[in-house]
Amino acid sequence: MRSQSPPSALRADAARNRERIIAAAAAVFAERGLDAATAEIAHRAGVGEATLFRRFPTKDDLIDAVIETRMEEVAVLADAAADHPDPAVALERFMADLVKQFSRDKGFFEAAGERCMNDPRFQPLRERALEAAGRLLRRAQEAGAVRTDLSPSDVTFLAGSAMYAMEVSKPGLREDLWKRYLRVILDGMKPEGASKLRPGAPKVL
């Protein structure tokens, strides 16, 4: 899967630890944000701090590695959603999956701007994600389900917008609030009128 035998092959335990570190980092960054201490990540991964820094010389490198895996998921979600025969539903499912998957990830939210959007290191990932999203969008537009003045970037931005309410409201309270706002946004993406909204508005600002 991920192995490259001849050049720089990691020892088996080292490779295992590397994956554990990434998984732990993803979890910790998601719930605590990017300021989370490397010590906590190492502890949660069950390794020493030195091991973490041997594999990722800098905290930044670790963050990059986590972001990379998360950005790959975007393209995967898009491709998965493309299976649906109805173009409108496919695009909707993609955006819903995106929001569901990332709306509780504080770290990804914090990294979105400076890193995901601008760092040239992620250019290929960006392109792959945008292409996949673009295919969904074009199909929906050709079916007349989505206004034609939207671009692939708009799809990801709008999905990000729908996440806003989740990032900002207390965890555990109204865990599906994003559905409400994604609904409004999807309505705004239609060429014509708006659709029904589920009742039950939140009580916070």
Place this chain on the structure above:
Amino acid sequence: MRSQSPPSALRADAARNRERIIAAAAAVFAERGLDAATAEIAHRAGVGEATLFRRFPTKDDLIDAVIETRMEEVAVLADAAADHPDPAVALERFMADLVKQFSRDKGFFEAAGERCMNDPRFQPLRERALEAAGRLLRRAQEAGAVRTDLSPSDVTFLAGSAMYAMEVSKPGLREDLWKRYLRVILDGMKPEGASKLRPGAPKVL
């Protein structure tokens, strides 16, 4: 304006410095986020660090003071927008002003969740802002310009959503990107169909 003579009257220079500190903090938090060093704020305010901490015993207290002034602005914007005779335009103007005013404020964005939404200290401010937004919303709904299944909280959440793209994209690049997404969101808030979108999509993810 702000003075309370008998109890705890600050000396004139101290009061002046207090305002300077808040202004500097607002600026620094806005561009650097809440992690900005207190030393930079003190320096930009032209005072020593001790002065800053004499007035605000904790960095948290300083943040609270800044947030408070920012939250008051929300209600002010809502009341100002209410002057417009057309209910739909009034609500639109409020949301546009809100996004314009806060979309480049990193600090407010970071504070939005934990502090603005949940801290009981801000309950009165929240209520005042929500009431003002609610008046605009109800008027627009009674005029048939906005779907009736939206609440005052939705208005602020949706305005926040429109800010997302700005917080996430590089400053200086497409400074009016928020207009694009606010347009989509406003269309989604209408009872019926969608309206025209200005051409020119961004090129980032």
Place this chain on the structure above:
DNA sequence: CATTAAGCGGAGCGAGCACTCCGCTACTCT
């Protein structure tokens, strides 16, 4: 103008963090 205390600034302190050093462990290869 003299008195007085509120106010001031910057050096210093302690906590917490990213990152390193080094003696020990255990996987790999033959």
Place this chain on the structure above:
DNA sequence: AGAGTAGCGGAGTGCTCGCTCCGCTTAATG
């Protein structure tokens, strides 16, 4: 199985940042 090295953990290091201490300055008052 034994040699040899990649890998390991946790104590240590230096730096940053929030916050304080204390001798000097200056606004307020009669």
